[in-house]
Amino acid sequence: MVLSLRALSIGAGDEVIVPANTYIATWNAICMVGAVPVPVEPDPVTMNIDARSIAPAINAKTKAILPVHLYGLPCPMSEIMALAQQHHLYVIEDNAQSAGATIDGRKTGSWGHINATSFYPTKNLGALGDAGLITTDDAALNARVRSLRNYGSSQRYINQEIGINSRLDELQAALLRVKLRKLDLWIAERKKLAGQYMEGLKDIHAITLPVSDDHHTYHLFVIRCKERDALAAHLGAHQISTLIHYPVPPHLQEAYQFMQFRHGDFPITEEIADTCLSLPLYYGFQQVDEVVESICSFYTHTKH
Numbered sequence: 001m002v003l004s005l006r007a008l009s010i011g012a013g014d015e016v017i018v019p020a021n022t023y024i025a026t027w028n029a030i031c032m033v034g035a036v037p038v039p040v041e042p043d044p045v046t047m048n049i050d051a052r053s054i055a056p057a058i059n060a061k062t063k064a065i066l067p068v069h070l071y072g073l074p075c076p077m078s079e080i081m082a083l084a085q086q087h088h089l090y091v092i093e094d095n096a097q098s099a100g101a102t103i104d105g106r107k108t109g110s111w112g113h114i115n116a117t118s119f120y121p122t123k124n125l126g127a128l129g130d131a132g133l134i135t136t137d138d139a140a141l142n143a144r145v146r147s148l149r150n151y152g153s154s155q156r157y158i159n160q161e162i163g164i165n166s167r168l169d170e171l172q173a174a175l176l177r178v179k180l181r182k183l184d185l186w187i188a189e190r191k192k193l194a195g196q197y198m199e200g201l202k203d204i205h206a207i208t209l210p211v212s213d214d215h216h217t218y219h220l221f222v223i224r225c226k227e228r229d230a231l232a233a234h235l236g237a238h239q240i241s242t243l244i245h246y247p248v249p250p251h252l253q254e255a256y257q258f259m260q261f262r263h264g265d266f267p268i269t270e271e272i273a274d275t276c277l278s279l280p281l282y283y284g285f286q287q288v289d290e291v292v293e294s295i296c297s298f299y300t301h302t303k304h
């Protein structure tokens with residue numbers, strides 16, 4: 001994302017619209033190039049940003065929109081692209097959590113002007129270490145980003161600008177090329193497991209389930225409930241691991257104190273942080289029924 005922003009010449013004085021509820025990496029990339037992240041609240045049902053939440057944040061300093069397809073659910077890209085075009089803004093998709101997802105017949109990571117996908121090992125398409133990919137169909141951006149990731153050089157020992165070393169390791173690339181063939185299969189399996197969770201948990205009214213959407217690739221299966229910590233402890237006591245994505249939103253992190261946000265500035269985001277719980281889900285996971293049973297027993301035996 002840093003390379004994508006730099007390739008677009010986004011820097012000091014520029015504003016980039018970003019979800020308030022994302023992994024901190026999205027915000028960090030904007031700050032790393034000297035620009036300002038302008039957070040907007042997600043839709044409480046999809047947990048993603050959309051044209052309605054983005055539009056009021058656009059002003060004369062806005063240069064780009066950085067939508068995040070959180071948890072594997074694509075943002076409504078047609079409307080976001082239309083809004084961007086109307087205001088002459090760039091779009092950079094943070095495709096870290098939704099490799100292989102499709103919306104309106106097009107893959108995520110192919111909508112924005114330049115987009116970043118993560119192959120961190122736990123992602124739907126994971127490498128054996130850190131890795132990532134930039135996608136663009138713009139020849140000039142392609143050339144610039146290839147140079148920026150190679151110390152700002154497109155010809156050996158001739159440097160046009162100050163770049164970094166961020167080349168994708170060939171061994172990781174070779175592995176990813178083979179794994180890529182299985183991505184659709186793995187996503188189909190994730191959808192099946194998510195469907196099992198949805199069916200098993202549908203009658204527990206204390207739980208908000210992920211939005212039911214065919215486009216969802218379920219990088220994470222995130223439920224929400226007020227008694228999240230007690231439920232996580234109950235599951236933990238039954239050897240069921242859960243995670244929280246993410247317990248503290250970027251605007252309340254020490255790293256962003258300088259922006260002087262306060263508790264209550266982004267109530268939807270804060271509510272998600274306080275109530276979200278990611279249930280175990282991965283290719284080959286065979287214990288959905290046990291997890292559902294354990295959640296049901298929590299709600300049967302405790303008063304909520």
Ligand SMILES: Cc1ncc(COP(=O)(O)O)c(C=O)c1O
Pocket residue numbers: 022023025026068094096097117118119120130131132
């Ligand atoms: C939404 C989001 N953006 C960005 C990143 C950063 O990706 P990476 O760890 O490959 O730099 C991640 C995951 O780590 C993420 O979940």
